[in-house]
Amino acid sequence: MCGTLFGTLPQAQQQNIFLGLPLELMREEARLLVDQRELQWGKKNIILDWIAGSNRSLKGVATIVEDSLAHRDAVKALSETDKADILSLKIQEQDKLMLANREESIKRKEAAIENAKASGKWKTKPARASESSIDKSKETPLFESTLDAIVDGVGGEGGREELASTAQRTSADDGSQRQYVIPMASSAIGLHSLRLPREAENIPSPPDARYQVYKYLQSLGYFMSPGLRFGCQFVAYPGDPLRFHSHFLVKSLQWDEELSMLDLVGGGRLGTGVKKAWMMAGLEQRDIEADRPESHGVRTFCVEWAGFG
Amino acid sequence: MTTAETSDLLNLRSVVLSNLQHQHYWTDIKLLDTQVDIDENTQNDPLPRPMIYGRPPEQLYNPEPASSTNEASSSEKPPADKEYVLPVHLTEKLTLRTWASVFDNLPTPSGAAEGGEGGGDAKKKRIVVAVVSGDSTVVYYIMHDGIVKPRQN
Known part of the structure; x- marks a missing residue:
């Protein structure tokens, strides 16, 4: 199962090799993931009654969540303490960031001064300043004190207070006047898990014939992708779609669904033209009197042009 | 099946028969009506x-x-395998049930294990579907029972 990547670039819409996230699943894929989860949990509900239980060993992986609702619930479910935790975490992060920035700028300044001294330009400035000695005495201590404050801030806990003062904040840490960095690291909030609904309400329900055929081919190791480009329901690849050409254009049918011969001819001709076979498939329904009542599986027929006529 | 339908199908078959004989030079042709014929x-x-x-x-x-092994030893081509041909008219609408019943009445080809439907390597049954249109054009398609890899892939 590989889904369909549909994140695209405006300038390369047709270059689907470049498509990236997000990933869209076909209804059949989503359904299969959900069903496998249910099977693993051993739940037996109404939906499962018409699904053959042959995949019990498979690991279940998915649950259906309605994105906007789940998001809203999760935000609502955050308690005040949670919020405070997250907020203080953000503040700490921000402070670290600011310290790092400060340090960097100081270093740059020092490097610039060193450079200037080395090239001899530095002397002209203090020379001019030495004319008024008050200026000089004011200038140097101010610069040094700032440096000391920063060094303290890196080392100790009290650094934050001083930092706040250097950043010209009136009140130290009441949070009301703080500004926050917008791009938040979501990993910090990840601890608050989503509350998942016990019974998923929006289980995708693809048409039965399609789902059965999809499930059958999937169990045989075929990779299915949507078949719009070849006028069918699925395109079946024998492996990774990036590595293999597809083999079959799949059309699923009910056991007693009538199919026009023109569809068969068209499918067969198109399939042969693109080096594939056209496949029609459906869940077999044998008569009760039939000799093998246990064979209640999907039956497939592959059509190709015969090469003449 | 009513007699009218049967005679329609027999007429259809005669069209395909003459097409196979005179346009595509098929030989050893035998008509199949009942299971005993097979x-x-x-x-x-x-x-x-x-x-x-x-x-x-x-x-x-x-x-x-x-x-593939015979070709190396003998320059003579072995005779082509015989095929089952199913005449169908273009305006017909068939169901999976019909196709399945057609295949179920065919013998398992030689080389396949008995009842080996589960075996992936077992030789699959196949027929040639002859689709006849109103102007007596006939097109031929190979249909396999089960999953068979396409020839050029």
Whole structure:
């Protein structure tokens, strides 16, 4: 199962090799993931009654969540303490960031001064300043004190207070006047898990014939992708779609669904033209009197042009 | 099946028969009407649809060419395998049930294990579907029972 990547670039819409996230699943894929989860949990509900239980060993992986609702619930479910935790975490992060920035700028300044001294330009400035000695005495201590404050801030806990003062904040840490960095690291909030609904309400329900055929081919190791480009329901690849050409254009049918011969001819001709076979498939329904009542599986027929006529 | 329907199908078959004989040079043609025509050990029940059994002038595409080893030893081409042909009219609408019943009445091809439907390597049954249109054009398609890899892939 590989889904369909549909994140695209405006300038390369047709270059689907470049498509990236997000990933869209076909209804059949989503359904299969959900069903496998249910099977693993051993739940037996109404939906499962018409699904053959042959995949019990498979690991279940998915649950259906309605994105906007789940998001809203999760935000609502955050308690005040949670919020405070997250907020203080953000503040700490921000402070670290600011310290790092400060340090960097100081270093740059020092490097610039060193450079200037080395090239001899530095002397002209203090020379001019030495004319008024008050200026000089004011200038140097101010610069040094700032440096000391920063060094303290890196080392100790009290650094934050001083930092706040250097950043010209009136009140130290009441949070009301703080500004926050917008791009938040979501990993910090990840601890608050989503509350998942016990019974998923929006289980995708693809048409039965399609789902059965999809499930059958999937169990045989075929990779299915949507078949719009070849006028069918699925395109079946024998492996990774990036590595293999597809083999079959799949059309699923009910056991007693009538199919026009023109569809068969068209499918067969198109399939042969693109080096594939056209496949029609459906869940077999044998008569009760039939000799093998246990064979209640999907039956497939592959059509190709015969090469003449 | 009513007699009218049966005679329609027989007429259809005669169109395909003459097309196979005179346009595509098939040989050894035999008409199949009942199960006995296919396998003498079965009952004399009618086939779901009348069919044709014959030999094409050249071997039709075979997913597992059995003659690959023979070709090296003998320069003579082995005769082409005989094929089952099912005449269908373009305006017909068939269901999966019909196709399945057609295949179920065919014998398992030689080389396949008995009842080996589960075996992936077992030789699959196949027919040639002859689709006849109103102007007596006939097109031919190979249909396999089960999943068979396409020839050019």
